[in-house]
Amino acid sequence: MTIELIDIAVRDKAAHPRLAGRTTGHVRAVLSETHADRQQTHELAITVWADLAADASDADIDMALMLKAAAIIARLKASLNGTG
Incomplete structure (x- = not known):
């Protein structure tokens, strides 16, 4: 079984209401x-x-969120491949 990430994009984002x-x-x-x-x-x-x-640009915020999602996907792939 092979799993590949073929597209990733920020769908929505917002400042946390309390943090x-x-x-x-x-x-x-x-x-x-x-x-x-x-x-x-x-x-x-x-x-x-x-x-x-506080001074992070919109592009930096998008990149940080996509990197978090990519890490979650990497853990998922490792788990499915029996290496995680």
Whole structure:
């Protein structure tokens, strides 16, 4: 079984209502799974958060949220492959 990340994007984000410097949001991830010569596409909405400096740019916030989602996907892949 092979799982590949084929697309990732921030779907929404907002400042945390109580924790200063924390941004929460959802990242849309599209995965392609190949198993026994069959290919299937999965679209996930991953809830993430990141603590950032007050002067972080919008691009920095998006990158931090996508990196959090990518780490979650990497743990998922490791678990499915029996290495995690």
